[in-house]
Amino acid sequence: MVTEALAGFPRVRAADAARYRALGLWDDRALADGVEAAAARRPGASALVDGAGRLTYAELAAAVRAGLATLAGRGIGAGDGVVLVSGNTRHGVIAYHALARAGVTLVVLDRRCGEADLLVALDSLPAGAPVLLPTAEADRLAGALTGVPVVPLELFGAASAAAPSTASPTASAEPGNEPEPFPEPDRDRPAVVLFSSGTTSRPKGVVHSLNTLTAGARNMAQVTGADENTVAFLVSPLTSITGIMQLHLAADTHATLVLEDAFSPRESLARMNAVGATLLGGAPVIAERLLRAAGDAGSSPGGSSPGGGLSLRTLALGGSMLPRPLLELAMDGFGIEIARVYGSSEAPNFSGSLPADDRERRLSDDGAPLPGGEARVGSARHPGEGLLRGPCLFLGYLDPADNAAAFEDGWYRCGDQIELHDGRLTVTGRLTEIVNRNGLKISLTEVDAALAGLPGALEVASFAMPDPSTGERLAVAVQPAEGAAVTLDDAVAFLLAHGLARRKLPEQLVRWDGPLPRTASGKVVRSRLVMESPAKSSDLADRLRGT
Structure with a gap:
């Protein structure tokens, strides 16, 4: 079972949890409503594209089923703790979906992590917790793997998709062809732990449930208008909150997720256009470099030529705003809609642009708190610090000392200075270093x-x-x-x-x-x-x- 530190979760107040359920923001979907339902409804649709090629939803669902069998064969199941080390590859996506369905508590790390990062992750779990990681990283991280069960991530690859895949009561399949449904995990328990850099001298373990992650992904879908026709281009690490949000977004909306494991403006621009990517979210500097590359290429807006243009239709920007000339190039030159979004590992996609917002509104603030979200200004430690509450907020930190400093009367101290006007949120600076x-x-x-x-x-x-x-x-x-x-x-x-x-x-x-x-x-x-x-x-x- 997971560590004693996790045993006290969730930290969400009972009244708030009840409200989120009453509003339909928690417990509104099952994992099988994602990949498995998409495989049953549109099996040939693209689910995942990485450097190795394309997987349809039928193929992804079959690979996840095979991944569940791999975990069971290794004795990994509900209540266990597992560390997943992955880059932006299909293996990481398949392993994540399989582990979520197995009901484990999953600690995620990027493949470029150091031994110190891996030791911190292992310290958060009981002795003997297994590590799933790419074989190529095992020697580099050997100092932290002594005595630790290691599962090669390459075991989670494409599998046969001959049979339709469904575990959803709403999905259809040929009689006698239905795979054995997996038991849906508890959506309130700690499901994912990721590490966020904050003001402390060590990483802080951020604990999310499937309910909080699904709420964050739903918020992103509302801000960006994502649906089954969306092709999301992921440059941020798969194991970051941005990556996890887009992984859930793609599965929940039956969209396509494209993974870019090594970013280079010109090459990534060409690949983005080749796959017809329509949505980009993440660090503003990535969007800036891609827009500059597209502008330098000088080809027609929205083109699919390898040299330039942009197939993008929506650009989700968090943090610092891009220079105005680049924004105008995006909007007027390439017809891209700008969607502002504010959040963090602790509060993914907490606020954002609304569908009815005009251009200037989208560029002037960080949007409105999304369904169920509440914000107020002023904490006990700073008069301008934002206090947040909502269905997408994490359950808490692994370390009780971090929780004592982060929460105030049931509100999360976000560490940013914010302003609120007419139900809209503007971030004016950050308090954290x-x-x-x-x-x-x-x-x-x-x-x-x-x-x-x-x-x-x-x-x-x-x-x-x-x-x-x-x-x-x-x-x-x-x-x-x-x-x-x-x-x-x-x-x-x-x-x-x-x-x-x-x-x-x-x-x-x-x-x-x-x-x-x-x-x-x-x-x-x-x-x-x-x-x-x-x-x-x-x-x-x-x-x-x-x-």
Whole structure:
């Protein structure tokens, strides 16, 4: 069974849970209403596209059935805890669907995770919990896998789809051809744990149920107008909240999910057009780079030529807004509808644009709280901090100490400053210390803690620098000891030796010739690090040299 920390979930108040059920926002669907129902109704429709090719809904349903058999053969079933390490491949999608149907508590990690990330994930589960991961990553993560049962992710591949697939009472199939239905799991229990970078020096385990995830995916469908004709193009990691939302969105609406495992603006643009992708959501910097590539290509709007144009019809933007010229290119040049959405790992797709919103309304705020969602301004720790409540909110963090700091009278402290006007929400800034690099959020305090003891350094502090390609990049300020020479390579090697994931590594090291700027209470003033860095000696990663 799952850990004692999970035994007390859900944290949702009984009155709120009852309201969400009464509104039809919880317990309104079964897992089999997704992939299996789509396979029965339109078996030949595209369900999934990755670098290896296309799977129809019949093929995906058959692969999920085979995945369930694989799990059962390994003794993995309801109530167990499992770690899933995956990139943006069909194997991860099939394994996720199979594990959800098996009723396990699933801890998800991106394939680029480090040993330290994997150890944190394993620590959240009982000893002996299995790890599903790509064979190619096993040697790299070997230090965290000692004594751990390992299941090759490649076992979750395409399977025969000769028989129609359904486990839904509303789906149809030829008599005698119906596969054995799986027992639907409890939709309130902890189903998925993912790790979010916050203000603490360690990742925080964010716990979701199937009900909270389905509510978030429904919100995204409402904001974007997604239906069975949608082709969603996923660049963000499959195991991020963005990836999990789009995985559920595609299954719940019987749409097509396209996985992009290695992003490159020109190549990804060509692939997006080749598959006819209609929806892109995730980090704004990804959309910006694709739009620039499409504009540079100079081909006709909405074209499917490999060199340019955009097949996209909807662009879901969260976080920072794109430059106005790019937005106008998207809307006027390519006929793309902009949908604003606000959320986080803890509150996926909490607010967003409404179908009736005109252009200026869509560009002026972060939308309205979506069905069942409530927001108010002002917490006990900050007068402008947003407090959120709703059916898409997570159940809580793994660590009770994190929950004590995150919740206030049943409301979630979101860590962002917000304003509310006429039922609309606007985010004006963030209180948390996070670098948002290409949509991947990295905790500054986690990096600071990992850099403690860096040889030759008297003081070390990480900070976010603006970056035209990635939105922000991670930089490190160092005051070297007298006579010591500290380089970016030194810091990177030190962090890797301590198990930090490569995606969390700094790309710039700035040398301070005196103490780092601090407040009277001793806290590093990161804003001054940003302002004063251009005048300092620094090392840059290869990507930044010569720019």
